Every structure is written in C-alpha cells, then in structure tokens.
Amino acid sequence: MKLATLYRLARGPPVVCQKNNLLQYRCFQPDFVPRDPKSKPKKYKYPDVYEPYGPRAPPSDKIVQLAEKIAALPLEERVKIGPTLHLKVSHPKLVPLDVEGVDTGGARGGSAKAEVKKAEKTTFDIKLEKFEAGAKLKVIKEIRSFTDLGLKEAKDLVEKVPVIVKQQVTKDEANSIIEKIKAVGGVAVME
Incomplete structure (x- = not known):
C-alpha cells in the first residue's frame, strides 16, 4: 500500500x-x-477534388475541345446527343424493367394512368338477407349446421337480419350454403 x-x-x-x-x-x-x-501535430493536406479511384491523367486536347463544343450547343441540340450517340456506337436500347406488383411511377412513358388489374376474389362472405316468417326455425337449424354456434347464438344471429353468417369461404362452399339456405326458405347472397 x-x-x-x-x-x-x-x-x-x-x-x-x-x-x-x-x-x-x-x-x-x-x-x-x-x-x-x-x-x-501533423497536418493533413486535403486534395482539391475528391477522386474515389485515385488520381487520373488529364484529358487530351481533343476531349477538352469536344466538351467545349457540346457546352456551346443550345439545349435542344444537347438533348439529342445521347440518343444519337447510342445509335452511332450501337448500344442496345435501354428497356424499362417490368416488375409485377411494384409501382414504378409511370416509368413506361405512356399515359399517366396505371393499369389496375383486379385480383380475382378467392374467398367470400355469406350474408343472410331475409327469410320467411314461418321458416325461421329451419333457417336457425341450417345456420347451426355450417357454423359452430349454439341454439341461442344462432337465433340471435338470424334475428339481426341482414347479417353475415359465415366469412372467408371458397366459392363452391359458399354456393352450396346459399342453396341450403334457399331450400329452407331464406335468402342469402355472396359478398
């Protein structure tokens, strides 16, 4: 210590x-x-221009003269230099990528309206629209047959007409359920 x-x-x-x-x-x-x-302390001298690939040789006089001529052209003629140069040196034409499901912001150059493809619906909801007064009990029993509801829940559901009785079912299953409800005296639709 x-x-x-x-x-x-x-x-x-x-x-x-x-x-x-x-x-x-x-x-x-x-x-x-x-x-x-x-x-x-050591002082570091920063270069005048940042060169990410290291120092380059200065451009030739021909290139400098060409750049000066291009800069002297009016804007309308300067715009045409790129496409003309592409044709002269046989570059392939730039093609916009077609990416499905991605909004490219009208990069195709056509109309501003985007093509909207509606996805075909694969799942449907079944809505009970109405039923005959005398067929209420039969409709309740039919609702219970394709749902997991008890008697009271099915009765409350049928009394709230118009109401969705089953969600997210396939088209074939929805058509069969609608036919069953129609057979007992109810009217159901697919949404």
Whole structure:
C-alpha cells in the first residue's frame, strides 16, 4: 500500500484514481502530455477534388475541345446527343424493367394512368338477407349446421337480419350454403 502512495506522489500531475480492490489501482491523468513537448501535430493536406479511384491523367486536347463544343450547343441540340450517340456506337436500347406488383411511377412513358388489374376474389362472405316468417326455425337449424354456434347464438344471429353468417369461404362452399339456405326458405347472397 505504501508503494502505491509513493508512486502517486512521484508521478507529478494530479491523477484521478479508482480503487477496485486491495491490489488494483486505475489512474487517469486529466491532461495528456505528449512525449516530446516541442513536437507539432501533423497536418493533413486535403486534395482539391475528391477522386474515389485515385488520381487520373488529364484529358487530351481533343476531349477538352469536344466538351467545349457540346457546352456551346443550345439545349435542344444537347438533348439529342445521347440518343444519337447510342445509335452511332450501337448500344442496345435501354428497356424499362417490368416488375409485377411494384409501382414504378409511370416509368413506361405512356399515359399517366396505371393499369389496375383486379385480383380475382378467392374467398367470400355469406350474408343472410331475409327469410320467411314461418321458416325461421329451419333457417336457425341450417345456420347451426355450417357454423359452430349454439341454439341461442344462432337465433340471435338470424334475428339481426341482414347479417353475415359465415366469412372467408371458397366459392363452391359458399354456393352450396346459399342453396341450403334457399331450400329452407331464406335468402342469402355472396359478398
């Protein structure tokens, strides 16, 4: 313990120490002094223009003259340079990608209206529209046959007409249920 105290006194500048346990000390010096006090920090000279692929050779005089001629052209003629150059050097024509289900924001160049394809509906809901007064009991029994409802729940459901009695069924299943309800005196539709 006495050695640590002597070490702190001999070190000189004020030091913040943390005592972790009996034999460990962590010392932090508030101001860092470099080894050579006369040394100056190195200055980095930034390049004038950022070149991601390294330095390039300067363009030839021909290229500089061509760039000057292009810059001197009016805007209408400058717009035509790209397509003409593509034809001259036999570049393939750029074709817009056709990505299904992604809105490209009218990139095809045609009309602004997007083609809307309606997805064919695969699941349907069955809605009980009405039923004959004398066929109420038969309709309740039929509703119970294709749902997991008890007698009271089926009765409450039938009394709330018009009401959806079954959801998310296929077209074939929906048609068979509608026919069964129609046979007992009710009117149901597919939505």
